[in-house]
Amino acid sequence: MAGTATTASGGITLSGVSYAVTGREILSNLSLSLTERRIGIIGRNGSGKTTLLRLMAGLIGPTKGRVSVDGIDPADRKAMLPRLGILFQNPDHMILFPTVAEELAFGLRQMGLPEAQARSRALACLLSEGRAHWADAPTASLSQGQKHYLCLLSVLLMQPDTILLDEPFAGLDLPTQSRLSRRLNGLPQRLVTISHDPAAVATADRVLWLDAGRIHADGPPATVLPAFTAEMARVGEADADTDLAG
Numbered sequence: 698m699a700g701t702a703t704t705a706s707g708g709i710t711l712s713g714v715s716y717a718v719t720g721r722e723i724l725s726n727l728s729l730s731l732t733e734r735r736i737g738i739i740g741r742n743g744s745g746k747t748t749l750l751r752l753m754a755g756l757i758g759p760t761k762g763r764v765s766v767d768g769i770d771p772a773d774r775k776a777m778l779p780r781l782g783i784l785f786q787n788p789d790h791m792i793l794f795p796t797v798a799e800e801l802a803f804g805l806r807q808m809g810l811p812e813a814q815a816r817s818r819a820l821a822c823l824l825s826e827g828r829a830h831w832a833d834a835p836t837a838s839l840s841q842g843q844k845h846y847l848c849l850l851s852v853l854l855m856q857p858d859t860i861l862l863d864e865p866f867a868g869l870d871l872p873t874q875s876r877l878s879r880r881l882n883g884l885p886q887r888l889v890t891i892s893h894d895p896a897a898v899a900t901a902d903r904v905l906w907l908d909a910g911r912i913h914a915d916g917p918p919a920t921v922l923p924a925f926t927a928e929m930a931r932v933g934e935a936d937a938d939t940d941l942a943g
């Protein structure tokens with residue numbers, strides 16, 4: 698059932714999906730059924746990972762084919778509120794409100810909760826996180842790691858069945874990474890994590906390796922990650938040789 702977040706339900710389906718910008722195909726003919734609880738998407742810079750995540754989130758529409766979440770077009774924002782949450786790489790692209798409590802309450806208000814109830818849920822969330830003192834803090838005063846954490850709390854408060862994570866550990870120090878990682882690992886929701894770093898998806902149930910807008914490999918991390926790491930090392934050496942030869 699959408700919104701209960703007790704287990705990961707439903708799934709994300711892509712049927713013959715392509716995405717092109719000004720005639721250039723960035724994603725080509727992807728057909729996927731994503732039902733596992735922990736899904737990793739890896740690939741080099743520019744391979745199309747963020748574009749794929751934006752398609753899954755309904756922020757952009759496919760040029761060809763169809764994307765659905767629990768059978769529903771993800772462009773239907775209202776239907777997606779209990780189904781899909783997104784944690785963007787840059788928290789500054791998500792935070793809209795001047796104080797932490799207002800920011801946390803916003804998603805709940807979007808889901809139809811009256812303002813007072815949304816605020817009291819936001820305060821209860823901060824209390825349970827040991828961060829009651831954050832309530833009236835200006836969001837602009839938080840560090841990048843703290844902003845990231847606030848964005849995660851905002852998403853969790855809405856209890857979506859699936860959370861899409863774009864490079865969740867980029868720019869965070871090691872203690873913050875390990876705290877966030879522990880928090881994410883304990884969640885019952887389906888998590889779709891995109892990263893260029895194999896370590897970020899090492900415990901996934903399924904890893905997709907995206908290369909130049911196509912699925913290059915799809916399977917358990919024990920199979921996909923060693924092949925990806927070896928290929929990245931090979932490409933790195935080839936790049937280095939090219940540099941030296943120049």
Ligand SMILES: Nc1ncnc2c1ncn2[C@@H]1O[C@H](COP(=O)(O)OP(=O)(O)OP(=O)(O)O)[C@@H](O)[C@H]1O
Nearest residue numbers: 718723740741742743744745746747748749892893
């Ligand atoms: N709106 C757009 N207009 C033009 N080109 C775009 C647009 N969006 C994405 N691209 C191009 O599509 C390709 C894939 O971009 P995307 O951001 O999806 O890759 P990525 O795998 O997430 O990369 P990174 O790891 O560097 O974040 C890139 O070559 C990018 O320049």
